[in-house]
Amino acid sequence: MSLTNESKARIEAAANQTRIDVVRMVNAATCGHPGGPLGMADFMATLFMEHLRLDTGNLHDPKRDRFILSNGHTCAGLYSILSQKGIIPRDMLMSFRKLGSPLQGHPHRNPELGIDMSTGSLGNGLSVGAGMALAARLNDWDTHIYVASSDGESQEGQIWEAATSAAHYSLANLTVMVDFNNVQIDGEMRKVMNVRDLRTKYEAFGWHAVDVDGHDVSAVDQALCEAKTVEDRPSALICHTLIGKGVSFMEGQPGWHGVAPKDDEAALALAELGAA
Amino acid sequence: MEAPPAKKIATREAYGEALLALGKECPDVVVLDADLSGSTKTKAFSKAHPDRFFNIGVAEANMMGTAAGLAAMGKTVFASSFAMFAAGKAWEQIRQSICVPRLNVKICATHAGLTVGEDGKSHQMLEDVTLMRVLPHMTVIVPADAVEAAAAVKALVEFDGPAYVRLSRAATPVVMPDDYKFEVGKGIVLRDGADIALIACGVEVPAALEAADLLATQGIGARVIGMATIKPIDEALITAAARDCGAILTAEEHQIRGGLGSAVAEVVTQHCPVPMDLVGMDDTFGESGTADELLARYGLDAAGVATRAKKLVQRKGA
Numbered sequence: 001m002s003l004t005n006e007s008k009a010r011i012e013a014a015a016n017q018t019r020i021d022v023v024r025m026v027n028a029a030t031c032g033h034p035g036g037p038l039g040m041a042d043f044m045a046t047l048f049m050e051h052l053r054l055d056t057g058n059l060h061d062p063k064r065d066r067f068i069l070s071n072g073h074t075c076a077g078l079y080s081i082l083s084q085k086g087i088i089p090r091d092m093l094m095s096f097r098k099l100g101s102p103l104q105g106h107p108h109r110n111p112e113l114g115i116d117m118s119t120g121s122l123g124n125g126l127s128v129g130a131g132m133a134l135a136a137r138l139n140d141w142d143t144h145i146y147v148a149s150s151d152g153e154s155q156e157g158q159i160w161e162a163a164t165s166a167a168h169y170s171l172a173n174l175t176v177m178v179d180f181n182n183v184q185i186d187g188e189m190r191k192v193m194n195v196r197d198l199r200t201k202y203e204a205f206g207w208h209a210v211d212v213d214g215h216d217v218s219a220v221d222q223a224l225c226e227a228k229t230v231e232d233r234p235s236a237l238i239c240h241t242l243i244g245k246g247v248s249f250m251e252g253q254p255g256w257h258g259v260a261p262k263d264d265e266a267a268l269a270l271a272e273l274g275a276a
Numbered sequence: 277m278e279a280p281p282a283k284k285i286a287t288r289e290a291y292g293e294a295l296l297a298l299g300k301e302c303p304d305v306v307v308l309d310a311d312l313s314g315s316t317k318t319k320a321f322s323k324a325h326p327d328r329f330f331n332i333g334v335a336e337a338n339m340m341g342t343a344a345g346l347a348a349m350g351k352t353v354f355a356s357s358f359a360m361f362a363a364g365k366a367w368e369q370i371r372q373s374i375c376v377p378r379l380n381v382k383i384c385a386t387h388a389g390l391t392v393g394e395d396g397k398s399h400q401m402l403e404d405v406t407l408m409r410v411l412p413h414m415t416v417i418v419p420a421d422a423v424e425a426a427a428a429v430k431a432l433v434e435f436d437g438p439a440y441v442r443l444s445r446a447a448t449p450v451v452m453p454d455d456y457k458f459e460v461g462k463g464i465v466l467r468d469g470a471d472i473a474l475i476a477c478g479v480e481v482p483a484a485l486e487a488a489d490l491l492a493t494q495g496i497g498a499r500v501i502g503m504a505t506i507k508p509i510d511e512a513l514i515t516a517a518a519r520d521c522g523a524i525l526t527a528e529e530h531q532i533r534g535g536l537g538s539a540v541a542e543v544v545t546q547h548c549p550v551p552m553d554l555v556g557m558d559d560t561f562g563e564s565g566t567a568d569e570l571l572a573r574y575g576l577d578a579a580g581v582a583t584r585a586k587k588l589v590q591r592k593g594a
Contacts, residue, residue, distance in 0.1 A: 062350065109348070109377035117348060118377040121368060127338045128373055131345020134330060138306070138351070145345075158369070161338035169330070 003221050007050060011217045014084055015045035019246045020275045021080035021093055027266035029097035032105065035256035037077025039214070039241040040148065040179050046220040047177065048081045051228075052146060054114055056086045063141045066132050068117045070125020071150040071179065072106040073258070078115070079103050087114040123156025125149065126176060130166040133174040133234075144228065147176045152184035154195045160205070166234045167206030174234040175227045176202075179214065181243040183254045202236040214239030247272055282449035282482070288386040290422035291443055292317025294429040295354060295384075299325045302433060306346050308332055308355040310339045315445075316356040316386045336361045340369035340381070347379035352433060355381060359388035359401035359442060367407050374438045375411045382432050383408075384441045389529035390557070390574065391446040391479055391567035400562035406534025408440040409507050415439040415460060416506040418528075418536070420481035421450045424504055427458035435460065442478065446567040449482040452502070463510040469497030472589050473517035473524045474581065477503050477536050480527035480555070483571070486578035487585060496589055506536055511543050518548035523592040525553050525585050529576055532556035553588045555581055 003011070018041040026032040037044075048054070053065040069078050076096060082088040088103070095101035102110055106120025116132075119125050129147040136143035153159060166174055178198055182189045189195065202209035208230040212223045220239065227235035243257065244250025247269040250261075261269055298305050299321050311334045313319040322329035332339040336357050343355040355362070362385040363370070374381045385404065392400045408416045417432075417439065419425035425443060432439050451466065466481070467488050476484040481502045488498040499521055501513060518524055524544060526537035537554030544552055557574060571577045575584070 066348075117344075118372065121372045123337075124341055124369060124373050127341025127369070128345040128348065130338075131342035131347075132349050133345070134342065135306075135346045135349030135351050138328065139349070158337045158341065161335035162341065165332055165335065165338055165342065168333075 003050070003218050008217060011045045011049045014049050014081065015041040015217070016246070016273060017084055018045060018077050018080045020270060020273050021083070022076045023247070023261060023266050023269045023273065025076045025079070025093055025096040026260045027263065028094050029260060031260050032076060032097060033073045033258045034076070034261060035183065035243040035250055035253070036071065036074035036150070036179065038247060038250060039181050039243045039245045040074055040077055041245065042215045042217050043177055043220045043239045044077055044081055044148070046217045047146060047224065048085060050221055051224045054085070059087060059114060063143055065144045065146065066116045068125045068129050068145070068147045069107055069119055070147050071122065071153050072119030075107045078107065082114045122153040123158040126159050126162035126166070129174055129176070130162050130169070130171055133166070133171040134169060136173055143173060145174045147174070148179065149176050150179040151182065151189050151195055151198065154178065154198055155193050163202060163205040163207065170232050171234045172231050175224070175237065176234070177237045177239055179241055180238050181241045183243045183257060185257055187254050198236070198238045207234050207236045209236040209238065211238045211240060214241035215245060282451060284447035284449055285422035286445060286447045287419050287422055287425035287443040288317045288445060290425040291384055291386070291429055291441070292320050294426040296320045296324055298430070298433055299328065302352060304350065304352050305433070306330070306351045306353050308339050308343055308353065310334060310336050310357040310361065312357055315358070316384070318356050336366040337369045340366040341373050343381045344373035344377070344379050347381050348377070353381045354384055356384045356386065358399060359385035359404045360399055363404035363407050363440065364401060371411055375413045378413045378437055380436050382439045382441065384429070384443060386443040387445045388442045389444060389478065390562045390570040390576065391444050391448070391529060393446065393567045393570065394564050396564040397561040402531050402557050402562065403534070404442060405506055405528070405530050405536065409534065409539065413438055414507065417460070417504050418442040418477035418506060419504050420478060420502045421448060421452050423450055423452040423456055424458055424502070427456060428504065431458050431460055444479060448479045451482050451485055458504070461505050461508045461510060463501050463503040463505070463513045465499060466502050467498070467500040469499040470521055471497045472585055473499040473501060473521040474527060474585060475501045475503050475514065475517065475524060475536070475540055476527040477506065479529050480576060480581070483576060483578045483581050484527050487581035490578060490582040491585055494586065496586065498585060503536060506539050509539050509543060511547065514540055514543045515548045518544055518550045523551045523588050525555060525581070525588050527555040527576070527581050530556050532558055551588060551592045553584055555584050
């Protein structure tokens with residue numbers, strides 16, 4: 001079943017709002033990571049608007065789906081999408097990275113705000129997702145665990161320990177979405193430390209794995225639908241993206257991994273994104 | 277008349293039995309191991325409750341992350357490996373995924389300390405108490421014997437939060453009274469005396485009791501305190517010991533930097549400064565040998581503890 005025009009428009013609007021929020025939040029914080037969440041905005045919006053069973057109505061339902069942002073530095077995007085779902089108050093967003101804010105520089109577990117796990121140290125989230133998936137299966141719950149990861153994070157050995165055990169235990173209720181943008185802090189991922197073809201790697205580890213254009217929300221939607229039909233193994237969506245997507249001067253630029261836009265740059269970016 | 281030699285049981289054996297019993301009582305208990313279930317003694321649980329046991333293979337970092345995920349979904353998780361690999365290899369995962377979000381994971385690490393014996397320094401974890409003690413939210417327990425190990429495991433199920441339990445490979449003397457009521461955060465006075473207080477944990481508790489016998493023959497009265505909970509430590513008991521005895525000797529099968537001795541010194545220096553000395557590993561790794569040979573070689577046997585205690589009493593009087 002393909003996305004209706006209405007759903008597609010809703011996802012695209014959410015992705016654009018994410019980009020606007022991210023630029024504003026990182027600019028206001030004067031530090032943070034804008035490039036990643038801009039690149040992830042489309043597949044994150046597809047997941048949160050169309051698939052992840054997490055909203056104000058089921059927030060406290062232990063059986064609801066879970067989401068772990070294993071590449072935790074991209075959390076401005078997560079906070080934005082949770083605020084668009086009414087779980088994080090909109091007026092809390094601008095406290096991002098400020099003293100006393102629940103919206104920490106890297107996610108701190110806070111089930112009241114829909115933040116399901118503390119992350120920030122790369123490599124740790126997929127193992128946690130596997131543990132959650134095991135627990136859901138033990139309880140006979142129809143809970144799906146989604147983990148966001150990245151190509152750079154795939155350099156961590158623990159990712160492959162987790163990939164091994166998730167396949168060993170046939171965790172069909174676990175899906176990882178890998179933001180593959182060929183950028184990491186020190187430059188181009190393929191030059192720093194090439195992780196090569198992650199689809200074939202995940203396949204070799206026993207996963208259902210597909211390459212998908214991370215900006216094509218219909219394709220991401222279809223891949224997420226397919227992942228839920230796989231019954232005997234976990235799924236990996238290798239989402240190919242452009243860092244900084246949506247802001248012309250950030251697109252494809254490793255320099256925007258972890259630098260905040262200054263006021264004039266933010267104004268330019270917001271104009272490009274059509275922010276009111 | 278000499279007392280009959282104490283019965284010897286390894287604390288890991290007591291852990292395995294306690295876990296098996298908990299499995300029947302608590303349906304939310306889930307156990308993880310990293311390919312050492314025969315040695316850590318989680319195997320009995322795995323056979324009785326195969327649906328709630330997951331062997332994660334030789335991948336301790338992944339085991340701790342998996343434990344965190346299970347706990348985040350409401351499970352009470354016990355994760356076991358050798359202390360070297362649990363606390364050493366997976367420290368960062370314990371910090372980030374278990375302690376930061378304060379999840380209900382009980383890390384029960386066996387084969388800690390010198391008494392691993394012949395396997396040598398690669399397997400003799402002598403730094404784990406330090407590594408675990410510095411983590412916010414972490415409770416650290418080093419049981420003295422099988423009775424205390426079983427009691428500690430049961431007590432840990434009652435509270436929600438991360439904990440580290442340090443267990444031994446070697447069979448060691450049972451010294452706790454049969455009616456012993458373990459309480460997290462409380463030490464126990466096992467023998468009274470007024471000249472010096474010996475505060476010990478783990479296998480050093482029986483060593484300290486034996487040392488107290490040796491000291492008594494020389495006219496020195498030693499109070500012996502079993503301090504199983506290294507964190508949160510029993511400040512009241514330490515302060516009282518300092519006040520009553522005027523000198524404190526700590527004994528642990530661990531590096532003296534950062535372990536029980538340091539924890540006691542933190543209390544003593546702040547609340548009741550008295551002369552102190554720390555028996556333990558002094559900035560060195562271990563080596564191969566039998567457990568008893570190694571304890572003697574590094575001054576951790578009763579004779580070694582008694583010698584250091586006598587010197588400290590002399591220093592106190594000087």
